[in-house]
Amino acid sequence: MTPAEAAAQLGISSRQLRDLTTDGEIPFVNIGRGERATRRYDPIDIAAFIMARKKTACPSISAPAHRSTATTSAVVGIDFQARRTARRNAKLKSSKRGSKGR
Numbered sequence: 001m002t003p004a005e006a007a008a009q010l011g012i013s014s015r016q017l018r019d020l021t022t023d024g025e026i027p028f029v030n031i032g033r034g035e036r037a038t039r040r041y042d043p044i045d046i047a048a049f050i051m052a053r054k055k056t057a058c059p060s061i062s063a064p065a066h067r068s069t070a071t072t073s074a075v076v077g078i079d080f081q082a083r084r085t086a087r088r089n090a091k092l093k094s095s096k097r098g099s100k101g102r
Contacts, residue, residue: 006041010050025049 001009006026007017018039020026027045032038 001041001043001046003039003041006046009043009046020049 003014003017007014010017012020017026021028021039026041026049028037028039028041030037031040
């Protein structure tokens with residue numbers, strides 16, 4: 001099978017096929033006689049590549065795993081003005097108690 005036919009069967013570009021071949025992921029037969037390889041692909045090797053890459057389910061669309069923690073947030077808002085007022089009132093009460101003894 002020619003590189004164009006193999007790429008068409010895989011649904012990829014000829015360049016991507018060449019890169020996969022160069023990386024050793026898809027074997028080829030060199031039918032060239034010179035320094036430059038003339039590549040041909042065995043349909044069995046293309047089918048084996050497809051089977052090796054085939055996945056049964058995509059993790060992004062499969063059923064979500066059970067979570068061990070709650071998904072809702074337990075954040076509570078803080079009223080800083082109320083805390084400041086309470087602290088100020090506490091200081092005023094303690095200073096009034098201390099001034100009675102003088």
